[in-house]
């Protein structure tokens with residue numbers, strides 16, 4: 001009896017020991033999970049995704065990211081060229097869900113950091129002239145039609161897509177094709193009324209301050225001139241209206257060659273305070289071959305070229 005009793009006590013002790021170890025492990029796991037989720041900003045989805053190693057931003061984050069371009073607005077683009085069968089309503093949703101910037105882990109943090117100082121900079125939300133009314137006539141400088149945060153267009157200015165610019169684009173696209181690059185202008189002319197719809201939609205969703213960072217106010221969009229072409233590559237829609245386009249072969253090809261066809265990169269990197277817009281690697285403006293050559297060679301913006309900065 002004694003022996004048996006001692007044996008069962010030892011057994012019980014051993015069982016208790018194992019129970020303690022198991023409970024301990026569970027406790028460590030739970031604490032580790034809590035810490036991990038905490039590190040991920042108390043966002044369970046983000047924590048899970050970071051375990052999976054996914055680079056896509058959770059939607060909560062996307063909404064905070066200031067979209068650096070006015071091209072979240074591109075629903076109409078698709079309608080414009082009729083080459084895509086997508087419903088116009090699908091475009092903005094899709095655009096917003098896509099990471100706007102290169103699918104690089106680093107950018108997860110970058111836009112967040114940027115969003116605060118951007119408000120102070122004149123690069124986006126500031127730049128409009130307080131209380132300015134839209135003019136009766138468009139502004140031409142040196143024969144170039146200008147549309148910027150300082151020089152808006154009249155409400156009724158509705159020239160449609162420029163035929164000259166389209167012809168130049170077609171010529172450029174044919175040349176790019178020889179290098180295996182299939183260019184597509186996914187957004188060109190946008191009417192005043194359409195910009196009203198888009199801008200209001202973004203103000204409603206993100207507030208005016210945020211909307212001003214990525215969307216032009218009605219009358220202020222260069223797309224209303226019919227001379228602005230948002231260019232991307234066929235079958236590479238994920239880079240459309242995205243900073244990452246600048247890193248692609250097509251983006252680089254355009255950067256190096258567009259001037260030969262009369263197009264300039266309208267909002268270059270580092271010139272945000274002059275142009276009033278963040279860098280847009282896909283937004284090209286037709287100014288004609290001669291002027292484009294000058295602007296390209298001197299590595300300046302349209303504002304600097306026209307002396308209207």
Ligand SMILES: [Zn+2]
Pocket residue numbers: 070071187223228229230282283284
């Ligand atoms: Zn554009």
